[in-house]
Amino acid sequence: MKQDYFSANNIKYIDYKDIEILKKFLGPNGKIVGHKRTGVTSKNQRQLTSAIKHARFLGLLPFVIK
Amino acid sequence: MPENNSDVANEVLEEGNSQVYELGYLLVPTIKEEDMPISYGNLKELVSSFRGAVIADEMPKMINLSYTMSKVISNVRNKFSTAYFGWVKFTMDSQKVLELKKNLDLDPNFIRFLILKTVKENxxxxxxxxxxxxxxxxxxxxxxxxxxxxxxxxxxxxxxxxxxxxx
Structure with a gap:
């Protein structure tokens, strides 16, 4: 079983500006990878998705990678 | 003594309504590098004019956007692939934040902005x-x-x- 990245690194608040971390959870097309593959807890996965969506809105992350 | 008590009560109420917010924004790339500190200072003044206390912030930096954004400024549709990205973290009354949002909506220098509830810690x-x-x-x-x-x-x-x- 893969461990939760955020609890392992003691990250309590997932920031939308931290693109390097958020990029780890994007697939090759820019889609958000599910918790089954990443091992992120449900609570953190919810925070992660909203952080990625906020970053997308401000143009820090792409909606689609061609 | 009753006056003091009411003051304390008011302070508590104010603290109860105030929240930590973060404003992330994209400014139009047509602003010159030299004029950047001016618009940055104006924004901080705007936040403090709504009784906001700035906790942390970052100077707007030129970034390449992940996709092109368009914004209609004076009936002309402008497309942007670069922008100045900056953010401010502040505490403010929840009612005042709505007023701040209305004010920012009218500002032509902003391509987009995002107001989020956040935590004090960096x-x-x-x-x-x-x-x-x-x-x-x-x-x-x-x-x-x-x-x-x-x-x-x-x-x-x-x-x-x-x-x-x-x-």
Whole structure:
């Protein structure tokens, strides 16, 4: 079983500006990878998705990678 | 005494309504680099004019956007692939934030902005140091291996020299 990245690194608040971390959870097309593959807890996965969506809105992350 | 009590009660109420917010924004790239501190200062003044106390902030930096954005400014549709990205973290009354949003909506310098509820603590810097340490560790191991390899070479050289002297 893969461990939760955020609890392992003691990250309590997932920031939308931290693109390097958020990029780890994007697939090759820019889609958000599910918790089954990443091992992120449900609570953190919810925070992660909203952080990625906020970053997308401000143009820090792409909606689609061609 | 009753006056003091009411003051305290008001303060408590104000504290109860105030929240930590973060304003992330994209400014139009047509602003010159020299004029950047002016619009940055104006924004901070705007936040403090709504009784906001700035906790942390970052100067707007030019970034390449992940996709092109369009905004209609004075009936002309403008497309942007670069923008100045900056953010401000502040505490403000929940009612005042709505007023701030209305004010920012009318500002032509903003391509987009985002107001979020957040926490006081800064999380970005701490994470990067942890990751840096993890990456540095394998490098130190490699150098240690190289050091152990060196004495073996010296012994071999010594043997070769002795063989030469004997010859």
């Amino acid at each position: 999380t970005i810097a701490a994470k990067r140091f942890i990751r840096g340490d993890i990456y540095k560790k394998p490098k130190t191991k490699k150098t240690a291996e190289n050091e152990t390899a060196l004495p073996i070479n010296k012994e071999e050289i010594d043997k070769e020299i002795e063989a030469l002297i004997a010859a």
